Each structure stands twice: as C-alpha cells, then as structure tokens.
Amino acid sequence: MVLDKIKIGLQYAMPKHALSRLVGKFAAAEAGWFTTQAIKYFIKAYDINMDEAKLKRPQDFATFNDFFTRELEDGVRTIDDNASTLCYPVDGKISQQGDISQGQLIQAKGFKYSLQTLLGGDETTAAPFQDGKFSCIYLAPTDYHRIHMPMDATLREMIYVPGDLFSVNPLTANNVPNLFARNERVVTVFDTAAGPMAMVLVGATIVASIETVWAGTITPPAGKDVFRWHYPASGPGSIHLKKGDEMGRFKLGSTVVSTFGPGMIEFNETAGPGTVTRLGKHYADVVASQPEIDAEES
Structure with missing residues (x-):
C-alpha cells in the first residue's frame, strides 16, 4: 500500500x-x-x-x-511456579518464535537477521545459542512495560549496543531488514540450571530509555561504542534472579527477544506468532536440566 x-x-x-x-x-x-x-x-x-x-x-x-512503567496491583498476574516450565516475561504479543537455524532468526516473512549481530557482534557470546531457540514478543503502548524473569537465572553479562531507533511495530518488522539487530538494545546473558538464556531489550522510536533492576538506566549513553559488563557466577557482585522477578523496564515500549541454548526448552505448543502473552503464564517447558556453566568469575 x-x-x-x-x-x-x-x-x-x-x-x-x-x-x-x-x-x-x-x-x-x-x-x-x-x-x-x-x-x-x-x-x-x-x-x-x-x-x-x-x-x-x-x-x-x-x-x-x-x-x-506503572506497577500492577498485587495478584493481577500469577507466576506459574512449576520448576519445569518457563513463564512469559511480559504482557505483549508474539511476533515470531522458533529455531535458530544457521545463526539466523526469523524477523518476518522474507526477513531474517543474525544471532551474533543481535547479541552484540561477539562470536563467543553467540556460540552457546547456535541451533537453539528464540522468541520475539512485541509490547504495544497499552501493555504493562516491566520485564520479568521467565525462569531462575544468574546474570553473567550485560551488553549495550548502539543503533537505530526504528519503530518495532508489525508494519516496520515486515518492511525494515535486520530491524532487531540494527536498533539500539541492551543484551542480558544468563546461566540457568537448564542452559544459557539471553534476553535482549530492543529500543525503538520515542523509547526514552531502557533500565535493568541491577544497573538502573542503561540507555541512552553518549557515543556509539558497544559497552560490556561481566558478572561473577557466585560471591560478591553476583546477581541471582528468581522466576517472576522484575529484571527491567521500557520507558515508552518496545520488544523483547529471548534466545535459549540448543535442546534446552520447547515452547508452549498452543502458542505462536500472533499469540497474546500475559506475564506469568506458561511460556515453554524445560526439556532436560543441565549443570550450570562453571565459568571463571569475571
């Protein structure tokens, strides 16, 4: 048109x-x-x-x-407390979800984008998610704009990636190549008992800033450099979040792209592109627990 x-x-x-x-x-x-x-x-x-x-x-x-970024009334959202499931991290609507194939994620019909670019350009950060799964959830202006944890996890890395600020609504997603890998974003990488998980908070037009609960406002910093912060797995300075805990928020809305390691989870089979999500509801099932990554403290 x-x-x-x-x-x-x-x-x-x-x-x-x-x-x-x-x-x-x-x-x-x-x-x-x-x-x-x-x-x-x-x-x-x-x-x-x-x-x-x-x-x-x-x-x-x-x-x-x-x-x-208003807080919800107590009891409005119930967190699925089953240890073998993941819960939706936000209120929104699934744009796309499925397999990460040959290092590519689906944006829309005819458009794919790079996992490595999405996660900040470093091959080491992207490697644990190759051949895994991804899910992209769009938050409309009407939605609740705090972001919560889909499962228990330990923060290992946070990356600020500068970029454009295109709108992330369905029209733009269907027409602007590499949208989520070209927009400004904050990448958060976690260890979980089931494997690695990343949650990418994507900026957009008139998104004033992105915040995390452990670092406050991350955007907009000055300059065009990629910034990285590393966190220890245990001891002083380690950050552990439980399923359903708030992890961040958007000031004026956007999109969350989550990635998971191979063989780690299977999405709720009743949900897919176009499904309305509600914080705390059944998102995915853990396929098999794995030992947490025993990486050196950073």
Whole structure:
C-alpha cells in the first residue's frame, strides 16, 4: 500500500534519536497539570485498564514515565511456579518464535537477521545459542512495560549496543531488514540450571530509555561504542534472579527477544506468532536440566 510505503519512508527520514531524546525529557519531567492531562489522554486513546494498576488515578503519577512503567496491583498476574516450565516475561504479543537455524532468526516473512549481530557482534557470546531457540514478543503502548524473569537465572553479562531507533511495530518488522539487530538494545546473558538464556531489550522510536533492576538506566549513553559488563557466577557482585522477578523496564515500549541454548526448552505448543502473552503464564517447558556453566568469575 502507498500509505505503508510513506510510513516506512518517514521512519528512515526522521531524526529518530533526537525525537526520542526530546520525548524522553518530557516523559521524565514533573510537569504537574500538563503531565496529568497527557496521562489522561493516553489512558483514553489506548483504553488502558487502570483497574490492574496499583496506582489508579492520573494525578497519582509525578511523571509520564512513572505512569508508563506503572506497577500492577498485587495478584493481577500469577507466576506459574512449576520448576519445569518457563513463564512469559511480559504482557505483549508474539511476533515470531522458533529455531535458530544457521545463526539466523526469523524477523518476518522474507526477513531474517543474525544471532551474533543481535547479541552484540561477539562470536563467543553467540556460540552457546547456535541451533537453539528464540522468541520475539512485541509490547504495544497499552501493555504493562516491566520485564520479568521467565525462569531462575544468574546474570553473567550485560551488553549495550548502539543503533537505530526504528519503530518495532508489525508494519516496520515486515518492511525494515535486520530491524532487531540494527536498533539500539541492551543484551542480558544468563546461566540457568537448564542452559544459557539471553534476553535482549530492543529500543525503538520515542523509547526514552531502557533500565535493568541491577544497573538502573542503561540507555541512552553518549557515543556509539558497544559497552560490556561481566558478572561473577557466585560471591560478591553476583546477581541471582528468581522466576517472576522484575529484571527491567521500557520507558515508552518496545520488544523483547529471548534466545535459549540448543535442546534446552520447547515452547508452549498452543502458542505462536500472533499469540497474546500475559506475564506469568506458561511460556515453554524445560526439556532436560543441565549443570550450570562453571565459568571463571569475571
């Protein structure tokens, strides 16, 4: 369609970083009445279910970011506590999921992208996930925007990868090659009892920043360099997270791409592209437990 081509062309032409940082400044501002009115508009425009939120009134939020990353009411989401299953890490919708084949992930019909590029360009980081599985979940503006752990895990590496800030909605995913491997992103790599897991938090147009619970705001740093942080498997400085624990959040939405080692998990057979996800529900099954990686402390 001509309109779709125009929208995609505008994505390439617009100053995405400048626009995103400008929106980010507003979203972080305590602008009183103006902030409250913006929140009211957003709730109405996207039919946000505030009954699920711990704070329910627009005036309860000092900033738009506080509203967008709002906490849920206790008990609204139940975490599947079966040790042999993974739970969905977010509310959203599955874009694609399946096998990582020849180092490639499926983005959309006719588009694939590189596992190694997605994970920051280092062959050593990507190697444990070759021939494994991946899942890509898109968070719409209406969704809850905190990200939780699908299983118990120990953090081993975090990587900030600079890049573009294309929108990550279905239209863009179907038309912009290498979308998730070209956008700004934060890669988190974990050890689990079943094998390696990575969760990639992908930035997008007007995503003001990405945060993790252990490091706070990761984006936007200055410059165009890839940054890497390594964490020990045990002892001081180690970070262990339980299934269902919050691990990060998006300020103004995006996508989570998860990757798993070969032979590690099988996805819920009733779910696939287009499936609506809810935090805590059955995501996948552990195929066979493996010893945790006994890597040298970094």
